[in-house]
Amino acid sequence: xxxxxxxxxxxxxxxxxxxxxxxxxxxxxxxxxxxxxxxxxxxxxxxxxxxxxxxxxxxxxxxxxxxxxxxxxxxxxxxxxxxxxxxxxxxxxxxxxxxxxxxxxxxxxxxxxxxxxxxxxxxxxxxxxxxxxxxxxxxxxxxxxxxxxxxxxxxxxxxxxxxxxxxxxxxxxxxxxxxxxxxxxxxxxxxxxxxxxxxxxxxxxxxxxxxxxxxxxxxxxxxxxxxxxxxxxxxxxxxxxxxxxxxxxxxxxxxxxxxxxxxxxxxxxxxxxxxxxxxxxxxxxxxxxxxxxxxxxxxxxxxxxxxxxxxxxxxxxxxxxxxxxxxxxxxxxxxxxxxxxxxxxxxxxxxxxxxxxxxxxxxxxxxxxxxxxxxxxxxxxxxxxxxxxxxxxxxxxxxxxxxxxxxxxxxxxxxxxxxxxxxxxxxxxxxxxxxxxxxxxxxxxxxxxxxxxxxxxxxxxxxxxxxxxxxxxxxxxxxxxxxxxxxxxxxxxxxxxxxxxxxxxxxxx
Numbered sequence: 248x249x250x251x252x253x254x255x256x257x258x259x260x261x262x263x264x265x266x267x268x269x270x271x272x273x274x275x276x277x278x279x280x281x282x283x284x285x286x287x288x289x290x291x292x293x294x295x296x297x298x299x300x301x302x303x304x305x306x307x308x309x310x311x312x313x314x315x316x317x318x319x320x321x322x323x324x325x326x327x328x329x330x331x332x333x334x335x336x337x338x339x340x341x342x343x344x345x346x347x348x349x350x351x352x353x354x355x356x357x358x359x360x361x362x363x364x365x366x367x368x369x370x371x372x373x374x375x376x377x378x379x380x381x382x383x384x385x386x387x388x389x390x391x392x393x394x395x396x397x398x399x400x401x402x403x404x405x406x407x408x409x410x411x412x413x414x415x416x417x418x419x420x421x422x423x424x425x426x427x428x429x430x431x432x433x434x435x436x437x438x439x440x441x442x443x444x445x446x447x448x449x450x451x452x453x454x455x456x457x458x459x460x461x462x463x464x465x466x467x468x469x470x471x472x473x474x475x476x477x478x479x480x481x482x483x484x485x486x487x488x489x490x491x492x493x494x495x496x497x498x499x500x501x502x503x504x505x506x507x508x509x510x511x512x513x514x515x516x517x518x519x520x521x522x523x524x525x526x527x528x529x530x531x532x533x534x535x536x537x538x539x540x541x542x543x544x545x546x547x548x549x550x551x552x553x554x555x556x557x558x559x560x561x562x563x564x565x566x567x568x569x570x571x572x573x574x575x576x577x578x579x580x581x582x583x584x585x586x587x588x589x590x591x592x593x594x595x596x597x598x599x600x601x602x603x604x605x606x607x608x609x610x611x612x613x614x615x616x617x618x619x620x621x622x623x624x625x626x627x628x629x630x631x632x633x634x635x636x637x638x639x640x641x642x643x644x645x646x647x648x649x650x651x652x653x654x655x656x657x658x659x660x661x662x663x664x665x666x667x668x669x670x671x672x673x674x675x676x677x678x679x680x681x682x683x684x685x686x687x688x689x690x691x692x693x694x695x696x697x698x699x700x701x702x703x704x705x706x707x708x709x710x711x712x713x714x715x716x717x718x719x720x721x722x723x724x725x726x727x728x729x730x731x732x733x734x735x736x737x738x739x740x741x742x743x744x745x746x747x748x749x750x751x752x753x754x755x756x
Contacts, residue, residue, distance in 0.1 A: 254594070259601065259602035294743055299613070322611075364677075400592070
């Protein structure tokens with residue numbers, strides 16, 4: 248959990264900072280015309296502030312219960328509430344160019360992601376995982392998976408393009424060439440070094456680490472260290488525990504005599520001590536108490552800061568999910584181990600794309616407030632420049648939410664929906680990332696949250712047993728998607744109505 252969070256912190260932040268859009272829509276989704284705020288820029292600033300507060304309250308509340316709600320839809324719902332409170336319901340674009348598109352995405356996003364994930368996972372299952380010699384087939388196929396994964400990742404990064412670099416203006420053929428070139432180099436490396444490392448690590452059971460991959464041909468045979476005898480280990484632990492207890496409660500045979508000598512010495516020292524020594528002792532005790540209090544405060548701060556990344560999100564021993572996990576077919580552990588490396592790459596790609604896409608949900612309204620405050624007018628073009636410091640601040644906020652509250656959603660979307668293994672996780676993450684990349688470019692209304700939920704649900708359905716899915720959790724997820732627009736809109740609308748109609752002049756008598 249800690250390692251995954253550390254990797255995600257960097258990829259989310261870099262995705263937001265490097266590939267975050269340099270411009271953002273003033274009104275997300277075009278559901279409310281920005282021209283309505285011309286002549287009253289202060290209302291636009293107030294509305295964006297209320298939208299941020301309303302969407303944040305809903306997302307944080309839903310995350311507390313592990314509900315995977317869309318931040319994009321939350322900010323859209325909040326802006327709908329602001330628009331209704333400011334100008335009435337007729338000001339909102341209710342057709343497919345506005346709200347109807349959001350409703351459509353509740354079904355389009357998970358459906359497309361599920362189909363793409365199934366296309367990736369089912370061939371893997373039938374041709375590799377269910378094969379009698381699945382391990383050998385998996386080792387041979389790993390370079391191909393590296394080629395596909397790296398090609399998709401490089402294509403996305405180059406095609407998206409960092410602001411100010413001009414990479415997004417490259418011809419499609421050039422981008423494809425770069426992607427295939429990098430993917431070919433990665434595939435060659437995996438075929439020459441990584442496959443050899445896997446054979447020694449998995450088949451030969453050698454004690455090799457990941458940093459041995461480029462040196463695999465120069466490293467001699469490294470057998471695994473002998474495993475300790477469980478009986479001897481338990482006996483040693485019991486003896487150590489008993490000895491510790493004896494020392495703590497003072498029942499050691501020599502403890503009685505030592506305690507008597509110490510007590511006598513303390514009495515003698517007390518009789519000959521003077522007042523100055525007593526003052527020094529009192530001062531020392533106060534200093535020790537102060538240091539102890541500071542240490543306790545530091546431990547509490549450390550516990551609160553690291554509490555989110557120390558949670559167990561696997562749900563392996565959960566009795567409520569026992570039947571769901573039992574309905575999923577299990578495959579060879581060594582073959583599944585091969586996909587754990589690919590899953591790291593796809594997880595980085597998914598979090599990188601999430602940071603670059605979803606940073607606009609927070610950066611857009613903040614950039615709108617900042618631009619309006621700086622120019623004292625509303626930009627009628629409907630877009631606002633996003634400074635780098637806003638992208639960095641929004642990326643840092645995403646990381647903060649990940650390490651503090653992210654484990655709630657991880658626990659729900661992990662093994663809480665269906666049984667997940669490295670091969671299943673790899674397919675779900677790659678399918679969701681590919682869906683977000685493709686659909687966002689062709690203009691289909693998709694959500695990263697909805698895509699990964701649909702991908703995980705498709706993995707459960709690929710087991711061929713409807714009992715392999717936790718339908719109750721999926722129902723709660725769907726309900727939370729439906730409630731996102733009204734709850735976020737109601738919260739922000741009430742805040743805006745309160746703020747815009749509050750008295751702004753003091754009565755002087």
